[in-house]
Amino acid sequence: MILKLSKNVVFLFLICFSSLLFSQSKKTEKSIVKSVDQNTESAILLLKKAIQINSGTMNFEGVREVGRLFQAELDQLGFETKLTSGEAYGRAGHLIATRQGKKGPKFLLIGHLDTVFELESPLQNYTMLNDSIMKGPGVADMKGGDVIIILAMKALKEAGVLDDMSIEIIMTGDEEKSGVPLELSKKDLIEGAKRADIALGFENGDNNPKTIVVSRRGSTDWKLTVSGNPAHSSQIFTDDIGVGAIYETSRILNEFYLQLANEKDLTFNPGFIIGGTSLEVDVDETGGTSFGKNNVVAQQTIVHGDLRATSPEQLLKAQTIMTAIVSQNYPKTSAELIFGNDGYPPLALTEGNTKLLAHYNLVSQDLGFGPVEAVNPRNAGAADISFTSGYVDMAIDGMGLTGGSGDHTINETGDLNTVATQAKITAVLMYRLMNTKN
Template identity: 75%
Template sequence: MISNLTIKNALSIAIFCFSILGFSQHNRLEKRITKAVDKHTESAIQLIKKTVNINSGTMNFDGVRAVGKLYQKELDQLGFKTELTNGDTYGRAGHLIATREGKKGPKFLMIGHLDTVFELDSPFQEYTMLNDSIMKGPGVADMKGGDVIIILAMRALHDAGLLDDISIEIVMTGDEEKSGTPLELSKKDLIDAAKRADIALGFENGDNNPKTIVVSRRGSTDWKLKVTGNPAHSSQIFTEAIGAGAIYETSRILNEFYIQLAKEKDLTFNPGFIIGGTNLNPDADGTGGHVSGKTNVVSQETIVRGDLRAVSLEQLKNAKETMKMIVSQNYPKTNAELTFSAGGYPPLSLTEGNTKLLGYFNTVSEDLGFGSVVAVNPRNAGAADISFTSEHVEMAIDGLGLTGGGDDHTINETGNLNTVATQAKITAVLMYRLVNSKF
């Protein structure tokens, strides 16, 4: 007779063996993914070089579309349904959208952008290699390297026979660096995709440190302060009839902004320019203007323009209310008006889901031998397209793109090509594990 103890022991051994087999299969599939990345890394780097040499400054619509067509061809080969949209309604080139319907697991949104800050009149048009791994080139890090990492990760999952399992929507916008207007049309495709997704992965380059990932980004909006006073001979300033003048009132307001808000963590409010005097003629594009005045005349008008960056919607709302309250407390015989631009980039708020996703990313990075990864200080990560997913997805992280370079948006922009394979491997394995509940 077989004892109950013997049966229990046999059952335990069977479960253990099954677990080992499952782990072994899981391990083999991940190795298949990483080997596929290695196999295609060189062709991915060649694609980066090719697209970096195509000018795709935001306002060069032909160039933006040309880069989009190259990426579209790559994704078509992997079985994605692709579309290059028309951006006429918001004054831009349009976006590349690619989708695949999977069999199981969460729905992923992967975010890139096709445009750069380097327009056709920029002196920075082609890449150069500073050594065997550091590429200097327009948009290499921000963010053609990140776009290609998306494609390389998809190719690795395809070669490993796993891509059919995963529901993915890729949105590469054509106006991240200079958004079209109205913003609700410019970002509609991205927001709609976020509403369909569970997890958003952004492939910007974060703070260019491969050991960091973005779990929150500050949003950005513009503000304009217009102040008026009574013009008069300077000898009459501070009198009951004339008051303090526009420039003194402007100084009071900006000083109070600083006193009341400057110490708040992760909040900034930068006045980009100020003009004031007797006769003021601002430029139509809002970047400057001309003014005249005399030392013996009380200033009649000033204009200040700046931006406001906050790490959460609540912080943004509170800052606006404080600024408006300060503006309302005018010096005698002056008047001030503060307005905020419509739209702007919302903050990517720090959430429990984002923090959990960073933990998963860190686990994969450590398991693959690439070391630990921590969260970026949000002060070191500017506004980006992933912010439009906030409040729509359960989890979101950014900074998965080409890293290890520096000086983005300048003629010294660089990227470390050694991070192409690393980021693609972590991305692909992360997606595989999330789909198959391996965390």
């Protein structure tokens, strides 16, 4: 006998089933929040322990020690973990942790183990400025973000949903000072992005918990070398001698400013310049010496700078304009402009990133933390998540510990209250994304 159900019965069944699913989802989210609250204190203790380990990028053993500290936490949560070797690119290596689930999208979570505070830095330990503001090396950039990842994973585990998820966590060991060549330094990160659908970065963004990064400017370096005819200064501007290297350099830099300064979110900074009759540049190209006299026309000038753009198209446009400017030389001068190959790519603004921000914003409001909007890309520097651009459907960054200031200085601080906040949003966001098709 075939039982025929009326449309009304089917409709009522679907309503009841949907209500059951909604009720279960809310119960799971409450369990996630409860877990974070119960484990926040131990997470902050973990953060303090990590901060007391110097992990300046070039302190390889310190970076590895922090990696082992976080590795042990992820091992306990059932991740398959490994610490890679960075010997091929002159760094400490990365921490990689994976779990294979059967539901939802594949997540890539990005952190980094290293800081800018090397062994010679005067900032080596944490201090509490009040009951919630901590000053310390890497508290915000970004050991706080690493701890938030671990706390969120623990909440998903205790809520009984972590086993369903496919997650890869990569904490790099050279975010602050990338290894060379970059294609080896960032290989694991790029391969992880190719496997993922969604990338979540746990840098601290612009230190504002009310903003999230949906696009980051890429960064590349450039080197300008200018040559002129050396002669007694009385002969400058003559047909035989021309204007000299310094005047030509001034023309080029001024034209960069005139033609590109109004490009939205584009910057091009000449951070180093040296010129004269003869030059000697340091091996690391951060300084040098020059010889010249006020009555001698300058023979050579060297300028180093960086170029930051929000998209590959904007970067290419700027490079094309800069190259054209350099080619239009003053009399009796020549110039060469070389762009570096080891820069950070832009994290371009995409429809997927914008949609992911909308999900994040809704979670934040549902949990009572208020609305979140996109940060101005001018307020967020280059970061590892940029290497996911073009590979994942959705990506956002700035999900780490926030509310502080003084990044990369001996006054770096972070608000410990945001550890729990960010972990709750992260875990609930991932849980919801696991159960949605878009």
